[in-house]
Amino acid sequence: MIKAQQINHYYGKEQVLYDINLEIQKGEFIALVGTSGSGKSTLLSILSTLLKPTSGTLTFDNLPYQKIKNINTFRKEYVGFVFQFHYLIEYLSVKDNITLATENQENKYLDELLKYLKIEELSNKLPNQISGGERQRAAIARALINKPKVIFADEPTGNLDSQNSQNVFALLQEVANQGTTVIVATHDTELAKMTDRICEITDGKL
Ligand SMILES: Nc1ncnc2c1ncn2[C@@H]1O[C@H](COP(=O)(O)OP(=O)(O)OP(=O)(O)O)[C@@H](O)[C@H]1O
Numbered sequence: 546m547i548k549a550q551q552i553n554h555y556y557g558k559e560q561v562l563y564d565i566n567l568e569i570q571k572g573e574f575i576a577l578v579g580t581s582g583s584g585k586s587t588l589l590s591i592l593s594t595l596l597k598p599t600s601g602t603l604t605f606d607n608l609p610y611q612k613i614k615n616i617n618t619f620r621k622e623y624v625g626f627v628f629q630f631h632y633l634i635e636y637l638s639v640k641d642n643i644t645l646a647t648e649n650q651e652n653k654y655l656d657e658l659l660k661y662l663k664i665e666e667l668s669n670k671l672p673n674q675i676s677g678g679e680r681q682r683a684a685i686a687r688a689l690i691n692k693p694k695v696i697f698a699d700e701p702t703g704n705l706d707s708q709n710s711q712n713v714f715a716l717l718q719e720v721a722n723q724g725t726t727v728i729v730a731t732h733d734t735e736l737a738k739m740t741d742r743i744c745e746i747t748d749g750k751l
């Protein structure tokens with residue numbers, strides 16, 4: 546469903562990605578692993594259309610990136626994001642955070658998601674009234690609410706303990722089992738073993 550070919554990326558004069566070729570199938574759960582500065586976030590940003598690569602081609606279900614007519618519509622249908630820091634808005638309830646970016650505020654899917662992520666009891670609380678793991682589950686709910694085809698998660702367990710980290714990965718695995726493609730960047734090689742495929746980046750090379 547996503548095909549990256551001969552991707553190179555430079556920040557100014559510094560090359561950080563070298564000839565990346567990667568094909569990702571629908572429903573696949575993939576880990577990008579590598580040490581700090583190896584290029585994980587850069588590659589994730591490119592695969593999710595947030596960053597334009599210096600050279601190379603990217604296709605989504607055979608649609609070349611250049612042929613996408615409306616990038617905002619495309620992103621809305623295609624991609625959901627989960628970040629290391631949850632980025633929930635502190636003065637909005639969990640529920641309002643999740644539905645913030647949806648058109649239909651009376652989203653029926655919301656109740657299903659809250660139950661699925663075991664946060665239905667917390668939906669009216671503020672982010673600072675719940676735990677780190679719960680906040681990250683709320684962030685995953687926010688990424689899932691528009692039913693995107695792909696979830697991109699950049700160090701989603703970066704500030705969680707090992708039990709909560711495993712829970713987040715188990716949840717992402719379940720999401721992938723339901724047909725959503727999940728691409729996660731992590732430096733944790735143990736957690737990465739919970740995915741279907743591990744892609745290692747070393748100094749910008751896959
Ligand atoms: N906006 C930027 N401008 C210039 N250089 C950057 C920028 N973002 C990242 N870099 C550099 O590109 C390289 C790859 O960075 P990237 O953030 O992709 O690595 P990473 O694997 O995600 O690291 P970490 O595990 O620390 O998050 C690093 O050398 C970094 O310093």
Ligand SMILES: [Mg+2]
Nearest residue numbers: 585586587699
């Ligand atoms: Mg990073």
